Amino acid sequence: MIPRTVYDEEHEMFRDSVRRFLESEVVPFHAQWEKDGQVDRELWRKAGEQGYLVPQAPESYGGAEADFRYNAVIDEEVSRSGCTGLGWGVHSDIVVPYLMRYGSAEQKDKYIAPCVRGDIVTAIAMTEPGTGSDLQGIRTSAVADGDEYVINGSKTFITNGQHADLVVVVCKTDPDAGAAGTSLILVEADRAGFEKGRNLDKVGMKAQDTSELFFSDVRVPKENLLGEEGKGFVYLMQELPQERLSIGIMAMAASRVCLDQTIEYVKERKAFGKPLAALQNTQFKLAELDTELTSAQVFMDRCLELLVQGDLDTVTASKAKLLGSELQCRIVDECVQLHGGYGYMWEYPVARAFADSRVQRIYGGTSEVMKLIIGRSLIAD
Numbered sequence: 234m235i236p237r238t239v240y241d242e243e244h245e246m247f248r249d250s251v252r253r254f255l256e257s258e259v260v261p262f263h264a265q266w267e268k269d270g271q272v273d274r275e276l277w278r279k280a281g282e283q284g285y286l287v288p289q290a291p292e293s294y295g296g297a298e299a300d301f302r303y304n305a306v307i308d309e310e311v312s313r314s315g316c317t318g319l320g321w322g323v324h325s326d327i328v329v330p331y332l333m334r335y336g337s338a339e340q341k342d343k344y345i346a347p348c349v350r351g352d353i354v355t356a357i358a359m360t361e362p363g364t365g366s367d368l369q370g371i372r373t374s375a376v377a378d379g380d381e382y383v384i385n386g387s388k389t390f391i392t393n394g395q396h397a398d399l400v401v402v403v404c405k406t407d408p409d410a411g412a413a414g415t416s417l418i419l420v421e422a423d424r425a426g427f428e429k430g431r432n433l434d435k436v437g438m439k440a441q442d443t444s445e446l447f448f449s450d451v452r453v454p455k456e457n458l459l460g461e462e463g464k465g466f467v468y469l470m471q472e473l474p475q476e477r478l479s480i481g482i483m484a485m486a487a488s489r490v491c492l493d494q495t496i497e498y499v500k501e502r503k504a505f506g507k508p509l510a511a512l513q514n515t516q517f518k519l520a521e522l523d524t525e526l527t528s529a530q531v532f533m534d535r536c537l538e539l540l541v542q543g544d545l546d547t548v549t550a551s552k553a554k555l556l557g558s559e560l561q562c563r564i565v566d567e568c569v570q571l572h573g574g575y576g577y578m579w580e581y582p583v584a585r586a587f588a589d590s591r592v593q594r595i596y597g598g599t600s601e602v603m604k605l606i607i608g609r610s611l612i613a614d
């Protein structure tokens with residue numbers, strides 16, 4: 234065992250409370266929420282009451298001013314529970330940090346406290362039907378008209394899309410200026426012309442509401458601009474390392490629980506008169522997976538330390554996302570194999586893990602995009 238040193242005793246106490254909360258308030262209901270296609274909206278408020286949303290928010294807004302390791306503890310525990318319907322990671326690790334970092338005093342005063350309480354659920358809308366990886370190719374436009382912006386366009390695959398009360402929308406404020414014409418604009422869900430589309434029917438993460446969003450002459454005041462006009466792309470690049478590391482962190486926790494469950498399974502299940510665990514192939518597979526996972530965890534923990542220090546660079550975060558998500562999919566696939574036919578049955582956690590994990594290599598930037606970022610850095614002068 235390589236002991237994990239990234240967390241202190243207080244983080245572990247916090248972990249216990251998150252775990253208990255998930256066991257009582259989430260796990261028993263998650264299968265129903267998978268059928269519903271979304272979690273119960275009230276869960277967000279319950280999580281807010283316990284301090285599980287945006288723990289890093291300033292105390293003046295009801296947060297705990299905690300370091301990002303508390304977010305990581307929540308991410309790990311949610312992944313460990315297998316309850317992939319919770320969109321807390323997008324809210325706490327990705328969207329509210331934009332508000333905290335680039336929001337005006339008025340925006341912060343208006344939105345952060347309700348986000349911490351779970352009264353406001355947030356989403357970030359980058360991807361469009363016509364473009365995902367190539368973010369510069371987005372077409373949703375925000376045209377200035379007096380003291381307002383008029384937004385037109387559509388987005389898809391947006392996490393928390395059904396529950397969202399507030400969406401950070403990536404728009405073109407100057408379509409001819411490429412990346413420099415991109416801006417982030419806050420759109421409240423009750424704005425006229427803003428419409429939530431279908432709750433998308435996904436392969437996995439079935440309790441997670443993931444939606445299309447439509448903007449038809451949506452008027453918002455210019456005060457809804459986040460940060461400066463034309464800086465949207467820069468802000469996205471600055472914040473993506475945290476999002477990518479979160480995905481890597483969740484990948485580690487989900488892989489570990491899947492491997493642990495598989496170890497228990499192969500000890501119980503018999504073939505040819507002895508437990509599967511007695512077969513050399515089983516032991517070799519488990520040994521390979523555990524070795525890779527143990528090594529990756531050390532890397533991920535080091536990345537988390539760097540993030541907390543403010544030193545995690547884009548390339549290293551891309552490595553964390555690439556390594557974590559690819560390894561998770563490999564581990565889960567091997568674990569399904571070790572379960573045999575039972576591994577393909579939805580009632581088995583490993584089957585859900587198989588369906589839930591696949592998207593980790595796609596969202597937050599695909600594995601190929603991570604490789605582009607890493608590869609470019611290697612050949613740069």
Ligand SMILES: Cc1cc2nc3c(=O)[nH]c(=O)nc-3n(C[C@H](O)[C@H](O)[C@H](O)COP(=O)(O)OP(=O)(O)OC[C@H]3O[C@@H](n4cnc5c(N)ncnc54)[C@H](O)[C@@H]3O)c2cc1C
Nearest residue numbers: 357358359360364365366390391392595596597598599601
């Ligand atoms: C469940 C889920 C939740 C999501 N949540 C959100 C969200 O909250 N907000 C949001 O904005 N988006 C979200 N997304 C969208 C996600 O980020 C995109 O799907 C992803 O970035 C890929 O974009 P795309 O689907 O358009 O694929 P494409 O960009 O069309 O890519 C298709 C394939 O081509 C490859 N490819 C593309 N460009 C290159 C290149 N230059 N070199 C090599 N290969 C390349 C890709 O790697 C991929 O394999 C979510 C997606 C899913 C499935």
